[in-house]
Amino acid sequence: MSSSDSKNSRKDFVWKYVIEVSGEQYLRCKFCDQRCTGGVNRLKHHLAGTHHGMKPCNKVSEDARLECKEALANFKDQKTKRNELLQEIGMGPTSMHESALSKTIGTLGSGSGSVSGSGEPIPRGPMDKFTTSQPRQSTLNSKWKQEERKEVCRKIGRFIYSKGLPFNTVNDPYWFPMIDVVANFGPGFKPPSMHELRTWILKEEVNDLSIIMEDHKKAWKQYGCSIMSDGWTDGKSRCLINFLVNSPAGTWFMKSIDASDTIKNGENMFKYLDEVVEEIGEENVVQVITDNASNYMNAGMRLMEKRVDYGGLLVLLIALI
Structure with missing residues (x-):
């Protein structure tokens, strides 16, 4: 087999x-x-x-x-x-509801003589659906589906509430593909175990990301790239800095650091930016785009001075709102 x-x-x-x-x-x-x-x-x-x-x-x-x-x-x-x-033909999730409904109707009708004396629903084949008029079928299916959807939504909501997940989790780009693939699998789907999530599933996702990252690195070498630093404050009043790399292959998130204690120090800002340039390879970096605050200006000048012998590095200081 x-x-x-x-x-x-x-x-x-x-x-x-x-x-x-x-x-x-x-x-x-x-x-x-x-x-x-x-x-x-x-x-x-x-x-x-x-x-x-x-x-x-x-x-x-x-x-x-x-x-x-x-x-x-x-x-x-x-x-x-x-x-x-x-x-x-009634072979979807609504079939169990329809079967129970048919038995109820058959039992009620047996006392009046309006249906077969056995009281059981008349057996139907797949083609009977195409030859028998059932004007209320779509309404019954629609109402049953609505109840089914409410039950599914409650189960999903209960999971999100129990884990304290933010409501915008459902806006994640991977949310709908996950829901679709589970629905397409149909009844009997066995979700991944904790062991699977930390072993082969994690390994395959890391492998896929590694392949994508290699494509970005090839673009950095072939076309050059821009380093972008973006500072922001989170809900805990921490000053975080994101470092991203942009090229024709797209934008790649490099890392994020907590600079709450060093954000105003030009020496430390230079160190952060210089480490990213070294990691990517200064021969691949065309420009660095940062905020135009004084600490960034100091770091930007030092970046250009350090690499003047190599051919120069352009640092763009932009007023980020």
């Missing part, structure tokens, strides 16, 4: 765009050599350039991109039609 399943999975056309490496547990893109840990479907998104699950391939051929894009569109269309069909 296992060998047959393996053969069937290899029938997918996307395997012709995969480099197979002995011993590896993931797929590798034939065009850009990037690793994909999410299976053939995620690789299709990678090649189609949908920005779904992983970074798009920048070396894919036009034919391969269109082929994967069309396959994903067809899959989505088939999935939509399947869900509509299941809903229509």
